[in-house]
Amino acid sequence: MNKQKTPAGNDPIIDVRRICKTYPGPVIALDDFSITVDRGEVLVVIGPSGSGKSTFLRCLNGLEEVDSGEIIIDGIPLDEDEKKRLQIRREVGMVFQSFNLFPHLTVRKNIDLAQRLVRKKSRIEALEFSLHLLDQVGLADMADRYPHQLSGGQQQRVAIARALAMMPAVMLFDEATSALDPEMIGEVLDVMRGLARRGMTMVVVTHEMGFAREVSDRIAFMEEGRLVEEGCGEVFFSHPERLRTKEFLRQIL
Amino acid sequence: MLRTRRNKNIALDIFLLALIFSAAGYLGYRVSIQLHYTWRWSLIWQYLFRFDHEQHRFVANYLILGLLTTLRLSIYACFPALLIGLFMALMRTSRSLFRQLLGRTYIELMRNLPPLVIIFLVYFFLADQITPLLGIDSFIENISPEAGYWLNVLVAPPSSFSPFLSAVLTLAVFEGAYIAEILRGGIESVNRGQWEAAHALGLTRGQSMRHIILPQTFRQVLPPLAGQFISLIKDSSIVSVISIQELTYQGTQLMASTYMTIEVWLLVALMYFVLTFPCSMLIGGIERSFASDSA
Ligand SMILES: Nc1ncnc2c1ncn2[C@@H]1O[C@H](COP(=O)(O)OP(=O)(O)OP(=O)(O)O)[C@@H](O)[C@H]1O
Ligand SMILES: [Mg+2]
Numbered sequence: 001m002n003k004q005k006t007p008a009g010n011d012p013i014i015d016v017r018r019i020c021k022t023y024p025g026p027v028i029a030l031d032d033f034s035i036t037v038d039r040g041e042v043l044v045v046i047g048p049s050g051s052g053k054s055t056f057l058r059c060l061n062g063l064e065e066v067d068s069g070e071i072i073i074d075g076i077p078l079d080e081d082e083k084k085r086l087q088i089r090r091e092v093g094m095v096f097q098s099f100n101l102f103p104h105l106t107v108r109k110n111i112d113l114a115q116r117l118v119r120k121k122s123r124i125e126a127l128e129f130s131l132h133l134l135d136q137v138g139l140a141d142m143a144d145r146y147p148h149q150l151s152g153g154q155q156q157r158v159a160i161a162r163a164l165a166m167m168p169a170v171m172l173f174d175e176a177t178s179a180l181d182p183e184m185i186g187e188v189l190d191v192m193r194g195l196a197r198r199g200m201t202m203v204v205v206t207h208e209m210g211f212a213r214e215v216s217d218r219i220a221f222m223e224e225g226r227l228v229e230e231g232c233g234e235v236f237f238s239h240p241e242r243l244r245t246k247e248f249l250r251q252i253l
Numbered sequence: 254m255l256r257t258r259r260n261k262n263i264a265l266d267i268f269l270l271a272l273i274f275s276a277a278g279y280l281g282y283r284v285s286i287q288l289h290y291t292w293r294w295s296l297i298w299q300y301l302f303r304f305d306h307e308q309h310r311f312v313a314n315y316l317i318l319g320l321l322t323t324l325r326l327s328i329y330a331c332f333p334a335l336l337i338g339l340f341m342a343l344m345r346t347s348r349s350l351f352r353q354l355l356g357r358t359y360i361e362l363m364r365n366l367p368p369l370v371i372i373f374l375v376y377f378f379l380a381d382q383i384t385p386l387l388g389i390d391s392f393i394e395n396i397s398p399e400a401g402y403w404l405n406v407l408v409a410p411p412s413s414f415s416p417f418l419s420a421v422l423t424l425a426v427f428e429g430a431y432i433a434e435i436l437r438g439g440i441e442s443v444n445r446g447q448w449e450a451a452h453a454l455g456l457t458r459g460q461s462m463r464h465i466i467l468p469q470t471f472r473q474v475l476p477p478l479a480g481q482f483i484s485l486i487k488d489s490s491i492v493s494v495i496s497i498q499e500l501t502y503q504g505t506q507l508m509a510s511t512y513m514t515i516e517v518w519l520l521v522a523l524m525y526f527v528l529t530f531p532c533s534m535l536i537g538g539i540e541r542s543f544a545s546d547s548a
Contacts, residue, residue, distance in 0.1 A: 100450035
C-alpha cells in the first residue's frame with residue numbers, strides 16, 4: 001500500500017497491555033491480551049466465533065470495562081475517569097455490524113449530531129462537513145432521507161461517515177459487512193479501502209479474507225480471548241507459524 | 254377458509270345479540286314495573302343549557318360547566334403529570350442506586366395506594382400548605398377584572414382558584430407515577446445499540462438520553478400515553494370529593510336536588526364518553542399510522 005507512515009513499532013497509537021475481561025457466567029472473553037497498533041496502520045483481527053474480537057474492540061473505546069490491564073490510546077490511559085473516557089471516545093470511531101443509525105434522524109442529522117454536541121461546531125460548519133463526508137462515501141444525494149429508506153450497504157456507509165465526522169484518530173470496524181447482502185459488501189469495503197489508503201489507523205474485525213489480505217498491514221489471529229499469532233499480510237496467510245492458525249485458515253479460505 | 258368460519262359464527266352472533274336485547278328489555282321492564290320510576294327526560298336538558306332571560310340567549314348550565322371543568326382539569330393536569338413522570342422515569346433508569354430507589358419508592362407508593370386516599374393526603378396536607386406559600390390567594394384578590402375574566406374562562410372562578418390548583422396538582426402527582434412507568438418501559442425498550450452508537454460518538458449519558466433515547470421513547474409510548482390521558486379524564490372524577498365542581502360533582506348535586514337519578518347519571522356517563530371516545534379513536538389512528546410508518 002502506498003501510504004505515509006512512520007516506521008513500524010515506533011509510534012503506537014493504541015497500546016493494549018495484558019487486559020483481561022470476564023463476563024458474568026463466568027465467560028472469559030479476553031485473557032491476558034496485549035497488542036499495539038501504530039499510527040496509520042491497518043490491523044485486521046480474525047478468529048473463530050466467540051474468540052473475543054468484539055470484546056477487544058469494545059474495550060478499546062470504553063464500551064466495556066476491562067477487569068485488569070491497561071489500555072492507552074494516543075497517550076491517554078483509559079481508566080475510571082469519565083472525562084478521559086469521553087476524550088478517548090472522541091478519538092476513536094466505531095462502526096457496528098448492525099449499523100445502529102439513529103432511526104429518528106435524517107442521514108444528515110445522524111452525521112451532524114455529534115459534531116454539534118461533542119465538537120461544538122456551528123450548524124453551518126457541521127452541515128458542510130456532513131455533506132462532504134456523504135460525498136466521500138458516495139451518498140451525497142441521500143442527505144435528507146431517513147435510515148429506513150436506505151439499503152443495508154447505504155446505511156453502513158452512513159454509519160462510517162457518522163464516525164468519521166468526529167475526525168477520529170482511529171477507526172474500529174466490527175464485522176462491518178457481516179449483516180449485508182453479498183451484493184452490498186463491495187461498496188462498504190470500497191469505502192474502507194479508501195480510508196486505509198488515506199492513512200487512517202484502523203482495527204478491522206472481518207471474515208472477508210480477500211479484503212484482509214489486501215488492506216492489512218498486520219493480521220492478528222485470536223482464539224479464546226488470547227492472541228495466538230500476528231504477522232504481516234502475505235506471510236501470515238502463506239506461512240502461518242502456529243498449527244491452530246493453519247487449521248483456522250484452511251477452514252475459512 | 255376464512256369465509257366459511259365467519260359464516261359459522263353468524264348463528265352465535267345472532268344468539269348473543271338476542272341475549273343482550275332480552276337482558277336489556279328485562280331490565281327495562283323491571284325498572285318500569287318495580288321502581289315506579291317516573292322518567293322525566295324532558296326536564297334534564299335544561300341542566301345542559303338554560304335560557305337566560307336577561308341576556309336573551311342560551312347559556313351553559315351545571316352539567317356543561319362541569320364537563321368544561323373536567324376538561325380543563327385533565328388538560329392542565331397532564332402537563333405536570335408528564336413532567337413528574339419524566340423525572341421519575343429518569344430517576345428509575347439512572348445509574349445511581351439512590352436515584353433508582355427514589356423513583357421506585359414514588360412509583361410504588363402511588364400505584365399501591367387507593368387514589369381516593371392519595372387525593373385526601375395531597376389535598377389536605379400538601380396543597381393546603383403549598384398554595385398559601387406561593388401567595389396565590391392574595392394574588393387572586395388583587396387581580397384586575399379583565400384578568401379575572403380570563404382566569405374564569407381558562408382556569409376556574411377566582412374564588413375556587415386555589416382548590417382547582419390543588420386538584421390539578423393532586424391528579425398530576427397521582428397520574429405521574431403511571432406515566433413514569435410507561436416512560437421507563439419505553440426507555441428500556443430502546444435497542445442497546447443506540448446507546449452504544451451514541452457513546453461511541455463521545456456523547457455523554459445525558460446527551461444520549463436527550464437526543465437519542467428519549468425521542469425514540471416518546472414515539473413508541475405515544476399510544477399508551479394517550480391511553481393514560483383517557484385514564485386521567487376518568488380519574489378526574491375523584492376530585493369531586495374535594496368539591497371541585499367537575500362533571501361528577503355536578504351530577505351528585507343535581508341528583509340530590511332533582512331526584513332524577515337515572516337520567517342524571519346516564520347523561521353524565523354519555524358526557525364522559527363523548528370526551529374519552531374521540532381520544533380512543535385518536536390512539537387507534539396513531540397506532541395505525543405508526544404501523545404503516547415502520548412497514
Ligand atoms: N454481554 C455479554 N455477556 C456475557 N457474555 C458475553 C457478552 N458479550 C460477549 N460474551 C461472551 O464473550 C465471549 C467473547 O465474545 P465476543 O463477542 O467478543 O466474540 P467474537 O469474537 O466477537 O465472536 P463473533 O465472531 O461471533 O462476533 C463469547 O463467549 C461470548 O459469548
Ligand atoms: Mg463479534
